Amino acid sequence: MLLTFQQAKEKVLQTAAAHTQRQHETVPLEHAVDRITAAPIISPINVPGFDNSAMDGYAVRLADLAKSTTLPVAQAIFAGDNISQLVWPQGSCLRIMTGAPVPSDADSVVMQEETEKTAAGITFLQEVKPGQNIRRIGEDVKKDTVTIPAGQKLSIPTLSTLAALGIAQVSLFKRLKVALFSTGNELTPLGQPLAHNGAIYDSNRFTLKLLLQKLHCEIIDLGIIPDDPAQIKQALATASSQADLIITSGGVSVGDADYTKMALQELGQINFWKIAMKPGKPFAFGQLGHALFCGLPGNPVSTLVTFYQLVQPLILRLSGCQGKENPALTFQVKSATNLKKSVGRLDFQRGKLQTNAQGELEVTTTGKQGSHITQSFSHANCFIVLEQERGSVKQGEWVTVELFNSLLMD
Ligand code: AMP
Ligand code: MG
Secondary structure (H helix, E strand, O other): OOOOOOHHHHHHHHHHHHHOOEEEEEEEEEHHHEHHHHHHEOOOOOOOOOOEOOOEEEOOOOHHHHEEEEEEEEEEEEOOHHHHOOOOOOOOOEEEOOOEEEEOOOOOOEEEEHEEEEOOOEEEEEOOOOOOOOOOOOOOOOOOOOOEEEOOOHHHHHHHHHOOEEEEEEEOOOOOEEEEEOOOOEOOOOOOOOOOOOOOOOHHHHHHHHHHHHHOEEEEEEEEEEOOOOOOHHHHHHHHHHEEEEEEEOOOOOOOOHHHHHHHHHHHEEHHHEEEEEEEOEEEEEEEEEEEEEEEOOHHHHHHHHHHHHHHHHHHHHHOOOOOOOOEEEEEEEEOEOOOOOOOEEEEEEHHHHHHHHEEEEEEEEOOOOOOOOOOEEEEEEEEEEEOOOOOOOOOEEEOOOOOOOOOOO
């Protein structure tokens, strides 16, 4: 029985919820980008911390302006000035700079461009509205409120807010420990010559390491393991004693040397799934001791697609992220090309979303879609998600595209 892609994803996420990282660590703000908060962050101060000027101009009292539209300048206030001792005579205005504190009895700030300098002082040329050009205390962030909830991924704009609050360190969930190995007698590490015609480079472990680095995992690289049940079992035992999550590539299909799933069945609890998705039909998921396990298919495109669609949301959830685990940006667009598809599986074809000569978004296939054709992936910026029961698509038909997130694009 094939599971639908959605069923498989739900099972993965349900399991993840019970295994979420619980350990915290305190991390300096500059190392917190893309990490996940372990506790709510409460604002220790207001931002802005005081009423201040949004413009270079003049602070005024409306009562003074009602008597005369020309006022002498009593004093200048600059950003950073302490105005606790300020004396501001009636019937005058204050020269004020952007970011400078606005005295509590000022009603408005008038921008310089709406005034004229005359011998008698500053003439105000336009109607002045109460409160204009004054940034109010706490308008951005209010003191003692939850600014960031627990379980949120920290983006650079969010960290910028925390820096404005003077927060120098944050409590984060610890990085997830992920053990990784490739299986296959044919595999050769990068940097070594290929020994004979049947040998290939171990590109998957390289790719998976890059993906895991980008997701801020701590990587335990166990290298290449030959297609030998004893060595695979040994590697799995080592991995499960050290890691929160084990990821392998290869050996989960139905070939005679596909020992990974057999080793798993002996050592732990394993769900071996055939998922109605393309690429990536075979996918093993389960548990070994305290560690969760994902066995990815060996074909490089299948590895990358299953990692993106299933392992990425799993890792985010395990890392403590409570937001939407994979905020996929999807669009309905017309396909600029015919797309080959057979009924029965959900296809994640690789495509290029772009604007056509009429200024409309459309998607084009990036070419051959075999699970060994890595080049059609490298030219893509989106998945063309073709429904399980859909057949081939004709040029001009509407399709759903899912834009790659930052894991695949920068
Ligand atoms: P498997 O899933 O082990 O049956 O492998 C499926 C296909 O992927 C075969 O053509 C393998 O040679 C290839 N393959 C397996 N592991 C890797 C790897 N680490 N890097 C690149 N290709 C691989
Ligand atoms: Mg293999």
